[in-house]
Amino acid sequence: MVDAPTAYLAIFLMALVTLGTRVGGAAIMRFVTLSPRVTVFLEAMSASVLAAIVVTFLMNNGTREAAAVGVAILVMLATRSAVWSMVAALLLAAGWTVLIS
Amino acid sequence: MADASVTSTIRPIFTFRGLTRGAQRLLPVSVFVLPFGIAYGAAAIDAGMTIDQAMVASLVMFAGASQFAALDLWQTPLPLLSLMLVVLAVNARHLILGAAISPYVNPLPAHHWLGALMLLSDVNFADSYKAMKDGERDAAHILGGGLMLWCVWAIATAIGVFAGSALGNLERFGVDVVMAAFFGALTLGMVPNLRRAIPVAVACAVAVVTLPILPAGWNIITAALAGGFVGMLDPKAVREAG
Numbered sequence: 367m368v369d370a371p372t373a374y375l376a377i378f379l380m381a382l383v384t385l386g387t388r389v390g391g392a393a394i395m396r397f398v399t400l401s402p403r404v405t406v407f408l409e410a411m412s413a414s415v416l417a418a419i420v421v422t423f424l425m426n427n428g429t430r431e432a433a434a435v436g437v438a439i440l441v442m443l444a445t446r447s448a449v450w451s452m453v454a455a456l457l458l459a460a461g462w463t464v465l466i467s
Numbered sequence: 468m469a470d471a472s473v474t475s476t477i478r479p480i481f482t483f484r485g486l487t488r489g490a491q492r493l494l495p496v497s498v499f500v501l502p503f504g505i506a507y508g509a510a511a512i513d514a515g516m517t518i519d520q521a522m523v524a525s526l527v528m529f530a531g532a533s534q535f536a537a538l539d540l541w542q543t544p545l546p547l548l549s550l551m552l553v554v555l556a557v558n559a560r561h562l563i564l565g566a567a568i569s570p571y572v573n574p575l576p577a578h579h580w581l582g583a584l585m586l587l588s589d590v591n592f593a594d595s596y597k598a599m600k601d602g603e604r605d606a607a608h609i610l611g612g613g614l615m616l617w618c619v620w621a622i623a624t625a626i627g628v629f630a631g632s633a634l635g636n637l638e639r640f641g642v643d644v645v646m647a648a649f650f651g652a653l654t655l656g657m658v659p660n661l662r663r664a665i666p667v668a669v670a671c672a673v674a675v676v677t678l679p680i681l682p683a684g685w686n687i688i689t690a691a692l693a694g695g696f697v698g699m700l701d702p703k704a705v706r707e708a709g
Contacts, residue, residue: 367515367543368515368516368541368542368543368545370517370520372544372545372547373516373517373520373545374520374523375547376537376545376547376550377520377523377524377527377528378527379547379550379551380524380528380533380537380550380551380554381524381527381528383551383554383555383558384528384529384530384533384554384558384561385585386555387555387558387559387560387561387562387565388558388561388565388584388585388586388587389565389580389581389584389585390561390562390565391561391562391563391564391565391566391567391568391569392565392566392568392569392572392573392580392584393565394562394565394566395565395566395569395570395573396569396573400562400563400566402705402706402707402708402709403699403705403708405563405566405708406698406699406701406704406705406708407695407696407698407699408559408560408562408563408695409560409563409657409698409704409708410663410666410667410694410695410697410698410699410704411556411559411691411692411694411695411698412556412557412559412560412563412657413654413657413658413663413666413667413670413694414666414667414669414670414690414691414693414694414695414698415536415553415556415557415559415670415687415688415690415691415694416532416557416650416651416653416654416657417650417651417654417667417670417671417674417690417694418670418671418673418674418686418687418690418691418694419536419539419553419557419646419647419650419687420647420650420651420654421671421674421675421690422539422674422678422686422687423539423646423647424647425675425678430644431643431644431647434641434644434647434648435644435647435648435651437648438644438647438648438649438651438652439651439652439655441652442651442652442655442656443655446656448649448652448653448656449499449502449503451648451649451651451652452502452503452506452645452648452649452652453502454648455641455644455645455647455648456506456640456641456642456644456645456648457641458641458644459638459641459643459644460639460640460641461641462641463638463639463641464639
């Protein structure tokens with residue numbers, strides 16, 4: 367269990383960083399123009415960080431989780447809906463727990 | 468991207484009417500935030516956050532993807548620096564949104580400027596940016612949309628945390644895979660073609676290789692930076708962004 371003061375310190379710091387990203391883009395534009403190169407860096411990083419989190423999750427878990435993520439990606443390709451891919455993954459993981467393990 | 472030629476001609480205002488307009492326009496869309504918020508609330512309880520902590524996180528952060536990402540690192544002792552850097556990397560796309568909308572907010576006085584940007588997210592950006600291109604000049608429109616999403620996000624989190632604590636052991640319902648599924652789907656949505664998938668593939672490889680050798684979360688930060696740098700090497704992407 368994480369102790370409460372540290373937990374709230376972490377939440378506060380994360381909120382501060384998030385606010386920084388919200389105001390940072392417009393603030394920077396007061397002084398310089400965001401170059402196309404920097405824009406591409408930020409775009410590529412945004413997709414990369416999410417993919418890296420998924421891969422790390424898969425490395426730390428087993429077949430059930432890998433199957434769920436696989437189904438989510440297939441459903442996303444088919445429906446282009448993040449909600450349906452979440453639902454599909456949830457159902458597969460729940461079904462796996464009930465039927466297999 | 469921001470068009471330098473319009474900067475001098477925009478005279479933005481910031482009124483309560485603009486705020487309600489922005490809020491009303493996002494009322495239907497905000498329904499789609501509900502499943503994510505409920506999933507986050509349940510996953511937060513599953514990860515060991517208390518009801519209060521998960522609620523406070525949703526209220527003060529209001530950034531779903533980064534809140535999910537933080538759950539992955541919610542362990543004892545809390546890796547504060549890793550948490551901050553992962554949240555920074557996940558929310559870095561806000562910088563692009565803020566830069567794009569800057570001509571419509573930067574002429575405002577500081578308190579209105581902060582108000583317009585404090586709840587900036589993908590959804591209200593998309594709506595307000597389009598409205599402003601079509602002639603809307605009330606920057607409170609962005610805050611109004613943000614407030615609508617923020618309310619729904621908080622309500623949904625509340626439903627999720629109470630359902631989570633009432634039901635216990637949420638893994639049997641599959642809640643533990645929701646984050647990875649959501650991120651997998653989001654990544655796919657951000658990669659329009661195979662060429663744009665190259666930096667993402669490099670990032671995945673870096674994340675795998677560095678996972679056993681770096682402290683918690685740092686493999687993700689390293690991978691994100693690697694993906695960003697590889698992305699910059701694509702001259703076509705740079706041309707398209709210019």
